[in-house]
Amino acid sequence: MEPATPTDAKASGLLDGVPRQRSRCAASTGDMDGTPVPISPAKALRVPRVRRLLPTPTGTPFTFGFAVVLALTSLLVADAAPSFVHALHQGSSTDVAHLVRTPMLVLLTSALWIAGGIVTPYAVLFLLVLTALERRIGGARTAVVFLTGHILATLATEVPVGLAVLVGHLPDSSLHRMDYGISFGVATCVGALAGLVSPWVRWPLVVLFGGMLIEDLIAFTDPLTNWGHVFSLAIGLALWPVVRRWRGTLSR
The missing domain is CATH 1.20.1540.10 (Rhomboid-like)
Incomplete structure (x- = not known):
């Protein structure tokens, strides 16, 4: 492998300043590298808890x-x-x-x-x-x-x-x-x-x-x-x- 040239290092430094693009899935569930993004417990449980207030054919x-x-x-x-x-x-x-x-x-x-x-x-x-x-x-x-x-x-x-x-x-x-x-x-x-x-x-x-x-x-x-x-x-x-x-x- 050839050693990095000064030009390559400069380009790499510039690219480091450019924000990475996130996929549509990553935008909602985690980072591009698979790291999960924390979701508010209140937001995660709000819909299931509301649904549990009312009867369902399988649950009740x-x-x-x-x-x-x-x-x-x-x-x-x-x-x-x-x-x-x-x-x-x-x-x-x-x-x-x-x-x-x-x-x-x-x-x-x-x-x-x-x-x-x-x-x-x-x-x-x-x-x-x-x-x-x-x-x-x-x-x-x-x-x-x-x-x-x-x-x-x-x-x-x-x-x-x-x-x-x-x-x-x-x-x-x-x-x-x-x-x-x-x-x-x-x-x-x-x-x-x-x-x-x-x-x-x-x-x-x-x-x-x-x-x-x-x-x-x-x-x-x-x-x-x-x-x-x-x-x-x-x-x-x-x-x-x-x-x-x-x-x-x-x-x-």
């Missing part, structure tokens, strides 16, 4: 499938004749009369409707809370938590109505009180999820959501439903030992 199949069903029933309510919708709601109602005749049927079908429509706060809570809960304990266990709150809170509010009618404190029409929706199950899932998050999220969540339920109860606009929400939250809080054990087995 129970919540996603349930959300699709609720969306379809909500579209049906919006487009069908009011008399037909009323008949469907009446047939799914967990009032005392239906609980005596077809308890399993109405306890399940009553959770296929969103009382008040798809834009209600409980519809938003459904998506966010059940997604977060399912990612921590799995779909089948999330379904158990939801149904536990839905069923127990329904019985806790409707059985006293039946007893009150039996002893003459309420009229017979109370046996046919319309009762359907997802709010009892969602409130239970809120309580259960609180036991799985960090304390700085847990206690504000419990205080804010519980305070909202107490405020509704004080307003006394729908006492049975409002008491049902309080019972549902309490059921979710009582499930902390169970859901924490489930999360531990899921992470192994």
Whole structure:
């Protein structure tokens, strides 16, 4: 190899001052020589974290499938004749009369409707809370938590109505009180999820959501439903030992 001439050295020095061209791929992921360029953690995690807030068919199949069903029933309510919708709601109602005749049927079908429509706060809570809960304990266990709150809170509010009618404190029409929706199950899932998050999220969540339920109860606009929400939250809080054990087995 021939020794470098002064001219070559001069040209090399000039070239050293010219910035190297970076490929399109290197501009986004690293230098031309393969050295990675650091990416802000916030920028790298922003999109995945946002996506994890909502249900997906593969990540949270129970919540996603349930959300699709609720969306379809909500579209049906919006487009069908009011008399037909009323008949469907009446047939799914967990009032005392239906609980005596077809308890399993109405306890399940009553959770296929969103009382008040798809834009209600409980519809938003459904998506966010059940997604977060399912990612921590799995779909089948999330379904158990939801149904536990839905069923127990329904019985806790409707059985006293039946007893009150039996002893003459309420009229017979109370046996046919319309009762359907997802709010009892969602409130239970809120309580259960609180036991799985960090304390700085847990206690504000419990205080804010519980305070909202107490405020509704004080307003006394729908006492049975409002008491049902309080019972549902309490059921979710009582499930902390169970859901924490489930999360531990899921992470192994």
